[in-house]
Amino acid sequence: MQQEKKFDFNQTIGFILIAILFGVFYFLNKPSEEQIEAQKKELVQKQQEAKKHEQLNNTASQQAFQAVDPTLAQDVEVSNDKLKVKFSPKGAQISDVEIIGFDAYDAKKDGNKDPLHLVKNGSSKFNLSFKTKQGTVLNVADLVFVPQVQKNANNTVITFTANAQNSQIQYIYTLGDAYGIDFEVxxxxLSNITAENKVDLAWTMDAFSTEKGKDQEKYWSHTYFQFKGNKDIEYELFGADEWNEEESISWVANKQQFFASVLSYDEGFKNTNGGSKNSEKEDLTYSKHFHLNSQMDLKNSEMNYKFTWDFIPLDYKMLKGYNDKGFQNLIDFGWGLFGWLNKYFFLNIFKWLASVGITYGWVIFLMTIVVKLILSPVMYKQYRQSALMKVVRPELNAINDKYKDSKDAMKKQQETMEIYRTAGINPLAGCLPALLQIPIFYALFRFFPNLIDLRGVPFWFVDDLTAYDDIIRIPEWVPLLNGHLSIFAVLYIVAMMVYFKISGSMDNFQMPQQEGMPNMQFMKYMMYIMPVFFFVFLNNYASGLSWYYLVSNTINIFIVLYIKKFMIHEAKIQQIIETNKTKPKKQGKFASKMQNMMQQAQEMQNQQKDNKKK
Known part of the structure; x- marks a missing residue:
């Protein structure tokens, strides 16, 4: 027999003495204010010396290269019908990338719109570095290049050149008519400058916040990459991500919610690490800070690399035909069945309905009707099962009153199962329709926030179907609501509660408690609490999803009313049960096994009672 644990006074005294000793030790060894100040000065001095040493290294490295006439080192701007790109002579960097045909959300601008830049003011920095023969580190990003532009019918070629004595470094960019830029180094x-056999590659990027829903934007923004020879992509969700891979990687993407900046290298990056970090909550300029580091082998003591930059909108249909690198998988429609539903069911239905030429808000409305028509047989079976359970409830209540003693739980369970069997009711049948709807329910959580077609699209009082609607403002100090109430989210919760009421969903929780089944009273409370959780979530989520669920629940209400009025009513249900009772019952294997198990359990229980009496 387990003994009751008693309060151990000596053990408590021991813990207190240990805590006192730690406190005394910390107090005696705590540095004085003078020591803390001296440590701060020492740290600042070391940082200044390190910065000075770095500047000396850069100066010494750059002195090996010829000085450039400032009039020759000018910014270069090129464009096609998809991109506007600016190049800087300092480091031959891509200093600005604007995607044509898209706007960024800016609450401070008229109409809340601004040109969409993935790179601006040097927010992206690409650097190759190596140690010189003098022992200093040369960062190519610190060199000044001279550009030369050549144009032909299809391409614009920009060649940046930095010359040293008997040495030369060239960055060659080629912009065609697509979202990609070929990039050669x-x-x-080079052997006159360095004796190294490897070069360090580093790419950092501060991603501009381009969406209204800042929290959502951060959630969907991560680094993605693909192993060489593998079509699957790798990524980590939820907050910041950090990864380190020795295996060759063919491309790395700094993915934002609806756009991505991708660096590809067909030969494969090796010994690579990368990741992302969320910007500070108060920072509305940037959403993420990305970084990538790798080592590149020198070939015959020279650099000879062919990269590709791609600055792409994440449009699934467009990306499927864009190249064979699998960029369409950057769109996080979900894994397994959920992704399949979004890519091959919801997306195709959406595109088909949109081809009619109606606004996207009404496309969602029609898409909801199509889905509800497909699910209507499932919904009919679910409601029919609920109605059957409601009719036999008085018999179940009588059994519950008859066997109140916990010792009779097995008998109560057996008689309950007998009622279900004679009435032709399968208690688990009501769960199956609900389970069939879960994949659709979850898939839509991924669909609407990642569908670029809805980005920035207004509908009624909503200014962007991929972000929350905030026409109703509330104080910022109200927790969890971020200073607004979403009208679609509020109406959805109202529709949900009305549906619960007229469908009799709450009545199911009036059923007598069965042994081994969940507590019905607790489940009833959960049905009241669930709408609150849904509202808090949807209030800050894509309004297109809230609109879909509002329409879906409203249609559910009318479907239930129709079923109750014309298809299933209490008299008909009573007739079905009476008919089922007269039919000979054929017991299935599962039911037979369950009955045998209950009989065995009952026999064991009776044997235990007899043993106690003896």
Whole structure:
């Protein structure tokens, strides 16, 4: 027999003495204010010395390269019908990328719109570095290049050149008519500068916040990458991500909610690490800070690399035909069945309805009707099962009153199962329709926030179907609501409660408690609490999803009313049960096994009673 645990006074005294000793030790060893101040000065001095040393290294490295006439080192701007790109002579960097045909959300601008830049003011920095023969580190991003532009019918080629004595570094960019920019790195005579056999590659990028829903934008923004020779992509969700891979990687993407900046290298990046970090909550300029580091082998003591930059909108249909690298998988429609539903069911239905030419808000409305028509047989069976359970409730209540003693739980269970069997009711049948709807329910959580077609699209009082509607403002100090109430989310909760009422969903929780089944009273409370959780979530989520659920629940209400009025009513249900009772019952294997198990359990229980009496 387990003994009751008693309060151990000595053990408590021991813990108190240990805590006192730790406190005394900390007090005696705590540095004085003078020591803390001296440590701060020492740290600042070390930082200044390190910065000075870095500047000296850069100066010494740059002195090996020829000085450039400022009039020759000018910014270069090129464009096609998809991109506007600016290049800087400092480091031959891509200093600005604007995607044509898209706007960024800016609450401070008229109409809340601004040109959409994935790169601006040097927010992206690409650097190749190596140690020189003098022992200093040369960062190519610190060199000044001279550009030369060549144009032909299809392409614009920008060649940046930095010359040293008997050496040369070239960055060559080629912009065609797509979202991609071919990028070559070439050197001549690099062995005159370095004796190394590897070059360090580093790419950092501060991603501009381009969406209204800042929290959502951060949630969907991560680094993605693909192993060489593998079509699957790798990523980590939820907050910041950090990864380290030795295996070759063919491309790395700094993915934002609806756009991505991708660096590809067909030969494969090796010894690679990367990741992302959320910007501060108060920072509305940037959403993420990305970084990538890798090591590149020198070939015959020279750099000869062919990269590709892609600055792409995440449009699934467009990306499927864009290239064979699998960029369409950057759109997080979900894994397994959920992704399949979104890619091959919801997306195709949406595109088909949109081809009619109606606004996207009404496309969602029609899409909801299509889905409800498909699910209507499932919904009919679910309601029919609920109605059957409601009719036999008085018999179940009588059994519950008859066997109130916990010792009779097995008998109560047996008689309950007998009622279900004679009435032709399968208690688990009501769960199956609900389970069939879960994949659709979850898939839509991924669909609406990642569908670029809805981005920035207004509908009634909503200014963007991929973000929350905030026409009703409330104080910022109200927790969890972020200073607004979503009208669609409020109406959805109202529709949900009306549906619960008229469908009799709450009546199911008036059923007598069965042994081994969930507590019905607790489940009833959960049905009241659930709408609150849903509202808090949807209030800050894509309004297109709230609109879909509002329409869906409203249609559910009318479907239930129709079923109750014309298809299933209490008299008909009573007739079905009476008919089922007269039919010979064929017991299935599962039911037979369950009955045998209950009989065995009852026999064991009776044996235990007899043993106690003896």
């Amino acid at each position: 070439k050197t001549q005579g």
